[in-house]
Amino acid sequence: MCELYAAADPASYEVIRRSMRIQGAVTSLALERRIWDLLQEIAAKEQLSVAEFVSTLYQEVLARQGEVKNLASLLRITCLTYLSDLTSDRR
Template sequence: MPFSKKKGGNASHLQKRSLSISGHATSIALEKEFWDILESAAQRKKIALSKFISNIDSHQREGRPLTSTLRLKALEEAFLSANKHTSLGKYES
């Protein structure tokens, strides 16, 4: 069954944030879970979220919406983080 938003359900709501990316004021709407992952990734790299997103924006594929690119980056970060934790546990006795 496809994902659907229902009143009172568990569907995530979009959170809109205003950021300065490459000197331009930009508003980006993403689900909270994606924001959380992107913020954690920026913190690990010790850079501001706006700088992290600016870096992603400067390397994104032409024609793809920034929000799509950010969701894909968040998934990549979550996957890498999950694998890192799994890999560390593999070799511990």
């Protein structure tokens, strides 16, 4: 049952730390390589850099909800939502 997942390339879940400026403050994010790859794909579709996309997303969530409690988790869920939407579009 888990063979598909157990066979995942370890490089895909290697944690990569990147720093970016969000609302004037430098923030460091530690995310899996596959998440960074998906963020790059999403950002490219929006014609933004990853930093611009993350900053825009942060600002939009802040405007809607008043705070962003866990940016790394928000970005992971963003990637899952993106993949889910791609899958449902193919049906």
